Amino acid sequence: MFKLAQSGHSSAESTAHSSTEHATPSATTGHGGGHHGNLDHWKNLGPGMVTISILPFVALLLMIAILPLIHKTEHWWEQNKNKLLMASICGILGIVLYLLPTGDVTKVVHTYIEYAAFIMLLASLFVISGGIHISGAFAGFPHVNTLFLALGAVLANVMGTTGASMLLIRPLIKANEARQHKTHIIIFFIFVVANCGGLLTPLGDPPLYLGFLRGVPFGWTMSLLPQWAFVVVMLLFIFHLLDSYMFTKEETATKGKLVEAVASAKKKLSIEGIWNLGFLAAVVVTILLSGYVVYPGLAKAYNNEIADLGSKGFQIVVMGLATLISYKVTQPQIREKNQFSFGPILEVACIFVGIFGAMIPALVILEAKGGSMAISAPWQYYWITGVLSSFLDNAPTYLTYVTLAASKNGLPTDNLSSLATEFPALLAAISCGAVFMGANTYIGNGPNFMVKTIAEHSRIKMPSFGGYMLWSCSVLVPLLVIVTFLFFMK
Numbered sequence: 001m002f003k004l005a006q007s008g009h010s011s012a013e014s015t016a017h018s019s020t021e022h023a024t025p026s027a028t029t030g031h032g033g034g035h036h037g038n039l040d041h042w043k044n045l046g047p048g049m050v051t052i053s054i055l056p057f058v059a060l061l062l063m064i065a066i067l068p069l070i071h072k073t074e075h076w077w078e079q080n081k082n083k084l085l086m087a088s089i090c091g092i093l094g095i096v097l098y099l100l101p102t103g104d105v106t107k108v109v110h111t112y113i114e115y116a117a118f119i120m121l122l123a124s125l126f127v128i129s130g131g132i133h134i135s136g137a138f139a140g141f142p143h144v145n146t147l148f149l150a151l152g153a154v155l156a157n158v159m160g161t162t163g164a165s166m167l168l169i170r171p172l173i174k175a176n177e178a179r180q181h182k183t184h185i186i187i188f189f190i191f192v193v194a195n196c197g198g199l200l201t202p203l204g205d206p207p208l209y210l211g212f213l214r215g216v217p218f219g220w221t222m223s224l225l226p227q228w229a230f231v232v233v234m235l236l237f238i239f240h241l242l243d244s245y246m247f248t249k250e251e252t253a254t255k256g257k258l259v260e261a262v263a264s265a266k267k268k269l270s271i272e273g274i275w276n277l278g279f280l281a282a283v284v285v286t287i288l289l290s291g292y293v294v295y296p297g298l299a300k301a302y303n304n305e306i307a308d309l310g311s312k313g314f315q316i317v318v319m320g321l322a323t324l325i326s327y328k329v330t331q332p333q334i335r336e337k338n339q340f341s342f343g344p345i346l347e348v349a350c351i352f353v354g355i356f357g358a359m360i361p362a363l364v365i366l367e368a369k370g371g372s373m374a375i376s377a378p379w380q381y382y383w384i385t386g387v388l389s390s391f392l393d394n395a396p397t398y399l400t401y402v403t404l405a406a407s408k409n410g411l412p413t414d415n416l417s418s419l420a421t422e423f424p425a426l427l428a429a430i431s432c433g434a435v436f437m438g439a440n441t442y443i444g445n446g447p448n449f450m451v452k453t454i455a456e457h458s459r460i461k462m463p464s465f466g467g468y469m470l471w472s473c474s475v476l477v478p479l480l481v482i483v484t485f486l487f488f489m490k
Contacts, residue, residue, distance in 0.1 A: 025270075040371070041101050041366035050365060056093040057358040060086070061391070061443070064351065065465030070435035080343075080350045085382045087354025094358035108360065110308070115356045117312045121283070122162065123345050123447060124319040129166035129277045130340040131330035133272040140176030142243040142327055146236055148172045153232045154194030159284055161198040161205055165447040167280070168193060170338050173458045181246040183462060186455045187471050188239040192232060193437035194447040199228040199432065203284065205445075207398030207434040211289075214402075215415035223424065227432050227487055234479050281328040286318045355443065363396055373404075378488040382429035383403060384481070386437030390444045400435040402427060429488045436480055440472045441465065 045053065065084055076082055095108050136342040148168060172189060176182045198204030199223055202212035206222055216379045235246040280479055290311040298307035366388065375384060381401055403413045405426045409416040419427050439444035442465055452462050461473065 008009065009136060012269050024154070027151055034185065042365050043372075045365065053097050053361040053365060056090040056097065057355070057362050059282070060354050060358050061091040061465070062088040064442070069464050069466075075283075075461045080346050083347065084350040084353065087351055087409050089354070091354035091357025094360050094362075098360045098364065108357075111356055111360055113309060113312050115353060117315050118352070118356075118446070119325075119345075119349050120316045120319045121287075122348060123321040125162050125284050126345045126450065127323045128283070128326045128336055129163075129170070130338050131168065131273040131276040131326055132173035133334045135174070135270045135272075138187075139180045140182070142172070142247050143173060145172070146240045148175070149189060149192045150232075150236055152189070153197030153236075155285060156193055156197035157200040159280065160203055161194050161445065162447045162450075163280060163284065164197065164301050165194045165451055168205060169451050169454055173455065174338075175461065176306075179247075180250055181458055184239075184242055184246060184471075186460060186462060187468065188235065188242075188452060190451050191472070191476055192235050192239075194451055196228070196231050196235065196273060196436050199224050199435045205435045205438070206395045208431060209415060210399055211393055211402060211427075211431065215417040216420050217417065220420050220424075220427075221431070224431060226426055227428070227483060230420040230486065231363045231436060231479055231483060237477075244452050258272055273330050276326055276330065279322045280320045283319055286315055286322070286402075288314050339458060341457060343457055344450060347453050348449055351449065359452075362392060364390065366397070367400055375404075378425045378490075379484050380427035381426055382433040382484060384433070385430045386433030386440075389434045389472070390437050390440035394438045394445065396435040398430060401430045405430065423462075425488065425490070432487075434481065436476075439476055444466055 030468070042047045063077075067073045099105065099108065148171075152164045152168050155167065158164075159167070169189065172185065173182075176185055179185075182291075196203075199208070202216075202218060202221060204221070212218055278467075294314045295307045295311040298310040336341045373384065375381060385397055386392075402416055402419060405423065406413045406416060406419045407425055409419070409426075411422065416427070444446050452468075456462050462468070
């Protein structure tokens, strides 16, 4: 998930700079001393209290899934103020359930600093990419749509799944403006560009970046090329077949409009607001500087907690400035061509303010009880990491299970280079599970919900939370089962 990690990667750095074994980046000692002193409380929770502790998070998921489907609530739920109200209630309940046994206010503060950095990251990519208008001699033919997704799968490894998604989703929607059947295009875009494509570099997806900060060699993720190629190529193949079939159902007039759009294009490729690519690069550089310069410098001068806060503050300020400058210098007509509005980012901010709070007890329980799970084989790590990454933040889930894998095999947990060298199959399974299965739900990865919202603001009907899972269970999960037998059952 892009939620905590790009904004909260410095939490993992705190882990990397500590000799203590920590699983969740937002739960390190540097994040408030009270938490780890109370891990025994969470380890000893019975099933009833575990259910109560995760109830606010589950309730929020159910509201996201169900309220849009009920006639009496669908229009009420469309208003961001109502989303904010219900999300805030669930978030506050999650915070209270965490604070009552621990009194650890510091962790809550850190969580919402992570939230601020997360929203700033998404907002910066959303606003900056909204100032880039890509047009040309292309329209929504099946081969063009497939090329869009393939390009996104490559770019995701350079600028992250969020960056690639925000850059390409608008031109893809524009190219398919005349199409009648386009919901499946957005769904496969989420599968490929917003998730599975970002497996090959630490910049691609947050869990991999956190692994890099904890000692996984930068080039190690390229060893996942076979898994990446299989999943991405198969998804592109399935998409092309499906899109070709859906294209045959289009009316003759629609196909004519697409041909006319290509014929009338003044240029094969035109990029307006190209200087905003520099601002996108600045966002990526900011993330790297916060991890490699700001955090180590502050940790050396002060302590891990100040370094963590300082690196997040650095991200928020610099990304905020880049976003503001980009918005001011970009001509309004470019954003008008993109049908840009702040609605999608506001909706994401309203939903995730509750998710971050409600998720606190769920993540702490995962950390406390993860070690008691009887897992040892790569396929077990693959599925437990993947299933949890579908609903929880895939970054702390990744760190929980790489730490477990290292400790169970007598390896250092504060430096994962030994795990990468001696047990690469375990690390590969955890990495693939975290990245691939973030596509299983709308909340599995940060850009998922953003892409959905942008599509809906462009009047593309998207499936409900459960409806989307029907797609992922029908298309993606069978591929991931095959991945299990091809790569993780040896």
